[in-house]
Amino acid sequence: MPNLGRTTILAAVATAAALVMAACGSPEPGGGGGGSAGPRTLKLWHYEGATSAMGVAWADAIKKFEASHPGVTVKFEEKGFEQIQKTAGMVLGSDEAPDLMEYNKGNATAGLLSKQGLLADISGEVAKRGWDKLLSPSLQTTARYDDRGIMGSGKWFGVPNYGEYVMVYYNKDAFEKQGISVPATFDEFTAAMDKFVKAGITPISVGGAEYPAQQIMYQLALGKAQRAWVDSFQLYKGQVNFHGPELTYGATTFADWVKKGYIAKNSAGLKAEDMGVAFISGKYPIMISGSWWYGRMISDIKDFEWGTFLWPGNQMSAGSSGNLWVVPERSANKDLAYDFIDITMSKDVQNKLGNSGGIPVAADPAAITDPKNKELIENFNKLAAQDGLAFYPDWPAPGYYDVMVAGAQELINGTKAPDKVLDELAGPYQENAADLGN
Incomplete structure (x- = not known):
């Protein structure tokens, strides 16, 4: 070991200690939670009723998320469709923006907000977590927007997890x-x-x-x-x-x-x-x-x-595709938002969605047991197969x-x-x- 000198050694020790403390106190991006940095909160908005298929599945996702993220609490706020439709542009440009939000897809909504710079570009997370592998090209149409805010190509600004x-x-x-x-x-x-x-x-x-x-x-x-x-x-x-x-x-x-x-x-x-x-x-x-x-x-x-x-x-x-999970650009907890989306794309939550009367995009078909729910999903698949969406x-x-x-x-x-x-x-x-x- 070379002779660094006392001052250099002390500085190195202090730097190492600071790095260790930072590692212990800061959550790893995209990782599991708050560590010793204290409790964190994921602020989540959506407008699905509690008894709807999506409401049931996402309530289950919240439980799974909190169980897998010790020290993190989900603060869920149910908003009306019309309420989000009319105020999203104003809210997402303020400090009141949630960390994760359900939002309507299409040029006039998600496309407009993406063009205005209010939504995070999540293309990297989509590739990293394999969400693009779970969504057919027709379902990806509403998740990607070009620089004009027109859907169908460009960057990913949202993830749909149902049809x-x-x-x-x-x-x-x-x-x-x-x-x-x-x-x-x-x-x-x-x-x-x-x-x-x-x-x-x-x-x-x-x-x-x-x-x-x-x-x-x-x-x-x-x-x-x-x-x-x-x-x-x-x-x-x-x-x-x-x-x-x-x-x-x-x-x-x-x-x-x-x-x-x-x-x-x-x-x-x-x-x-x-x-x-x-x-x-x-x-x-x-x-x-x-x-x-x-x-x-x-x-x-x-x-x-x-x-x-x-x-x-x-x-x-x-x-x-269904409405999108979008991550506001001003979200303070993007890593937690990505983790929550990942849970909603998991087989367990997708199966719950399908058995509650929804149309999952990544469920196990054998796990959908109710005849009515099977018919619902089969009709959607029929439309998708004949390019009918x-x-x-x-x-x-x-x-x-x-x-x-x-x-x-x-x-x-x-x-x-x-x-x-x-x-x-x-x-x-x-x-x-x-x-x-x-």
Whole structure:
């Protein structure tokens, strides 16, 4: 050993001691918790109900996370979908930002925040932890955004851990009472609704004040659409004619459904929760909405038999990966956020999701035991296999959600003709396309 001199040796000892103390007191990035640095908190926001499949699975994930991270507490805050939708940009730019948050996917939401620098680029963590290996290319579409905030390519700004799609929920008892079989074609679907109307029953439970009504209009448009049209509308890969056959059919047929009595005229002011509660109570025999309601139906429907079927006659349906786990750029605990995401992608939590009425992306198929849940997952897989996931109508442009809601409400109220509503939908979309250089 060379002669370092007393001062040098003392300095070396002090430095070594400081390094040891730092190692003991600081958690390793992406590692297991707080060590001796004292308790830490992971601030988590999501908007899934406690009885929904995602709510059940993520509650289980919280328990697993805290058990594997001694000294770390998860501070969970349930937020409303609308609340996060409207305030995320402001909150994520402040010191109130959570460490991890569920957020809506698409250009108008996650894409906009990524472009604004409010979300952390998690591409490195995705590769390191192998999340990209668990997600098919179609499910990755909503997780990656380019510099313009357009989904489908570029960096990873979120991770979805479930799938979702829009389907038809139906009251089997009500159908049987009217002698109606599950419709296999679109004509059979409308004939079934005519039969309900003739019996004095409004067929469809609708929430016009939020997302459900616009999704019905989009489902109708998709009946006339091909993949190229969807890619043009959603990914700006071509020009969109708002008075072309797709959207014209969607808007005019939706307005006709109101006139025919398929949709109640007072539904313009109803929220998604009102829609769901009305169907669950047996007031309406049909509800057209997403798989995110499935777990709720399992837990809350007590008085009748129910089932689901894919929208008859369509090759495509509104649907995609589920919402994203996003890590705000201002998160103080990014390592903990990544660990939590990892737990939600584990087989145990994914199996719990599938057995609670959700659509897992990384479950063991043999572990899903309930026949209804198997059917739910099989229908999603069918859509995915036929390239049938067409995203959602409010995704293309920032602020488009409110534009779509207003348009659907005008069609329900009859305050504007379909062609005028389509003009209103075209304006902000075309402005955004111009800003993007399209």
